[in-house]
Amino acid sequence: AQKVTQAQTEISVVEKEDVTLDCVYETRDTTYYLFWYKQPPSGELVFLIRRNSFDEQNEISGRYSWNFQKSTSSFNFTITASQVVDSAVYFCALRTGGTYKYIFGTGTRLKVLA
Amino acid sequence: DAMVIQNPRYQVTQFGKPVTLSCSQTLNHNVMYWYQQKSSQAPKLLFHYYDKDFNNEADTPDNFQSRRPNTSFCFLDIRSPGLGDAAMYLCATSRASGAVNSNQPQHFGDGTRLSIL
Numbered sequence: 001a002q003k004v005t006q007a008q009t010e011i012s013v014v015e016k017e018d019v020t021l022d023c024v025y026e027t028r029d030t031t032y033y034l035f036w037y038k039q040p041p042s043g044e045l046v047f048l049i050r051r052n053s054f055d056e057q058n059e060i061s062g063r064y065s066w067n068f069q070k071s072t073s074s075f076n077f078t079i080t081a082s083q084v085v086d087s088a089v090y091f092c093a094l095r096t097g098g099t100y101k102y103i104f105g106t107g108t109r110l111k112v113l114a
Numbered sequence: 115d116a117m118v119i120q121n122p123r124y125q126v127t128q129f130g131k132p133v134t135l136s137c138s139q140t141l142n143h144n145v146m147y148w149y150q151q152k153s154s155q156a157p158k159l160l161f162h163y164y165d166k167d168f169n170n171e172a173d174t175p176d177n178f179q180s181r182r183p184n185t186s187f188c189f190l191d192i193r194s195p196g197l198g199d200a201a202m203y204l205c206a207t208s209r210a211s212g213a214v215n216s217n218q219p220q221h222f223g224d225g226t227r228l229s230i231l
Binding site: 105109 | 154
């Protein structure tokens with residue numbers, strides 16, 4: 001079975017702090033794809049990053065960085081020097097090869113306080 | 115800009131009165147999805163189309179139907195809405211590149227928030 005677990009329901013940080021959002025996935029497939037989405041209060045889901053199971057390179061994009069570790073089935077997301085505009089719900093998602101279905105975690109609500 | 119457009123942004127209907135939500139896309143993506151998202155929950159997949167091939171989730175109530183008359187448009191019909199159907203409905207698209215093993219992300223519309231009176 002495929003599953004995505006985001007154990008952190010809600011995190012609050014003060015502006016400029018670093019914060020890491022955890023994502024643990026389960027799949028028996030050897031080919032799979034991982035995604036992070038941001039959902040601000042306005043409601044739309046915004047794509048942030050994708051990774052496939054063959055590429056364990058970590059990635060940095062500005063203040064955002066992602067750590068993909070197959071050994072622990074984790075795909076964690078770090079925001080450096082958080083800003084109020086980062087406040088949103090963040091979803092981790094999994095798609096396995098052979099299907100077009102995306103499995104979402106339950107999301108982590110991030111509150112960045114000024 | 116190419117995008118996924120959902121209309122209306124907010125929809126109010128009466129208990130038991132059929133309602134249709136619409137989604138259009140200019141991305142020319144061949145896969146379209148409908149999700150239901152309730153407050154503080156993850157999006158729940160209702161069904162998806164690969165071109166005209168309809169794929170229903172096993173736990174999607176019969177009350178929910180969908181139509182995709184062409185590549186650009188997809189509709190969600192709720193035949194007899196109940197109070198439990200009040201939610202945000204999200205439409206998404208993705209591009210299947212000829213091989214199902216592809217890491218194409220989904221692109222989401224802004225959603226339609228459905229209220230039931």
